[in-house]
Amino acid sequence: MKHGIYYSYWEHEWSAKFGPYVEKVAKLGFDIIEVAAHHINEYSDADLAAINKSAKDNGIILTAGIGPSKTKNLSSPDADVRKAGKAFFEQTLTNVAKLDIKTIGGALHSYWPVDYSKPVDKEGDRARGVEGIHGIADFANNLGINLCIEVLNRFENHVLNTAAEGVAFVKEVGKPNVKVMLDTFHMNIEEDSFGEAIRTAGPLLGHFHTGESNRRVPGVGRMPWHEIGLALREINYTGAVVMEPFVKTGGTIGSDIKVWRDLTNGADEAKMDEDARNALAFSRFVLGG
Numbered sequence: 001m002k003h004g005i006y007y008s009y010w011e012h013e014w015s016a017k018f019g020p021y022v023e024k025v026a027k028l029g030f031d032i033i034e035v036a037a038h039h040i041n042e043y044s045d046a047d048l049a050a051i052n053k054s055a056k057d058n059g060i061i062l063t064a065g066i067g068p069s070k071t072k073n074l075s076s077p078d079a080d081v082r083k084a085g086k087a088f089f090e091q092t093l094t095n096v097a098k099l100d101i102k103t104i105g106g107a108l109h110s111y112w113p114v115d116y117s118k119p120v121d122k123e124g125d126r127a128r129g130v131e132g133i134h135g136i137a138d139f140a141n142n143l144g145i146n147l148c149i150e151v152l153n154r155f156e157n158h159v160l161n162t163a164a165e166g167v168a169f170v171k172e173v174g175k176p177n178v179k180v181m182l183d184t185f186h187m188n189i190e191e192d193s194f195g196e197a198i199r200t201a202g203p204l205l206g207h208f209h210t211g212e213s214n215r216r217v218p219g220v221g222r223m224p225w226h227e228i229g230l231a232l233r234e235i236n237y238t239g240a241v242v243m244e245p246f247v248k249t250g251g252t253i254g255s256d257i258k259v260w261r262d263l264t265n266g267a268d269e270a271k272m273d274e275d276a277r278n279a280l281a282f283s284r285f286v287l288g289g
C-alpha cells in the first residue's frame with residue numbers, strides 16, 4: 001500500500017500549478033502526490049517533462065484526480081457534450097500519461113459537482129455513463145492508465161452513491177482497467193458499514209481517498225479507521241491510499257467542496273505541513289503500508 005496526498009489541500013484553485021508540490025510532499029514522507037487533471041491540457045510538454053523528472057528525482061509517484069465540468073460530461077443527454085467530453089478525456093489522458101500516471105480517479109462517468117436546480121435522470125445518466133467510460137477505456141488502457149470511478153455522496157452526484165452501485169457500474173462497463181474508487185468522506189454519508197462497502201468493492205477497488213467526516217486530515221476525527229484498515233487488509237488492497245483533506249475556505253475549491261469555515265484552526269503553512277505529516281504517520285500505522 002502506498003500513501004499520498006492531494007495537493008489541493010494547500011490551494012484554493014483547481015488550476016493551481018502542482019509542480020512545486022512534488023518536492024514538498026516527498027519531504028513530508030509521502031509516496032504519492034495526487035494532482036488535479038482539470039487543467040493539465042494547459043501545461044506544455046516541457047512543463048510536464050520537468051515535473052516528471054522532479055517526481056523521479058524525489059522518488060514520488062503521481063496519481064490524478066478530476067471532477068469533469070458540465071461541458072465535458074460523458075453522460076450528458078446532449079450528444080455534442082458527450083463528444084466534447086470524449087475529446088477532452090483523450091487529450092487529458094494523453095497528457096496524464098506524460099507524467100507516468102497510472103491512475104486517474106473522480107466522477108469520470110458524469111460531471112461534478114452536480115447541478116440539482118433541475119430534475120436529474122439517474123437511469124439515463126447511468127446508461128450513458130457506462131457507454132462513455134466504455135468508449136474511453138481502451139484509449140486509457142493503451143496508455144497504461146486505470147480509470148477509477150469515484151462513488152460520491154448524494155449531494156455531489158446522483159449516479160453512484162454506494163460501493164454496490166459502483167461495483168455494478170464497473171462490471172457493466174466490463175473493462176479490466178476500469179475500477180471502483182471509494183472515499184471515506186462519501187462512505188460516511190451513504191454506507192451502512194465501512195467494512196462491508198470495502199469488501200463489496202473487493203478486487204475491483206482501484207483507488208481509495210481518505211479524510212475525516214468534515215474533510216480534515218485522517219486521525220483527528222471520528223472515522224472508524226481500524227475497521228477501514230482491517231477491511232483493506234482483508235481484501236489485500238495494495239493500491240494507493242490518498243488523503244484528500246479540504247480545510248480552507250475560498251476559491252473554486254472552497255466553493256465546490258463547500259468549505260464555509262476555516263477548518264485549519266488558523267494554521268500557517270508550516271502547521272498545515274505538520275498536520276499532513278502526522279496524518280501520514282497515523283495512516284501508515286492504522287491502514288498499513
Ligand SMILES: O=C(CO)[C@@H](O)[C@H](O)[C@H](O)CO
Pocket residue numbers: 036065066067105106107112150152156183209244
Ligand atoms: O471526493 C471528491 C469530491 O468530493 C474528489 O475526489 C473530487 O472528485 C476530486 O477531488 C475533484 O478533483
Ligand SMILES: [Mn+2]
Pocket residue numbers: 150183209244
Ligand atoms: Mn474523493
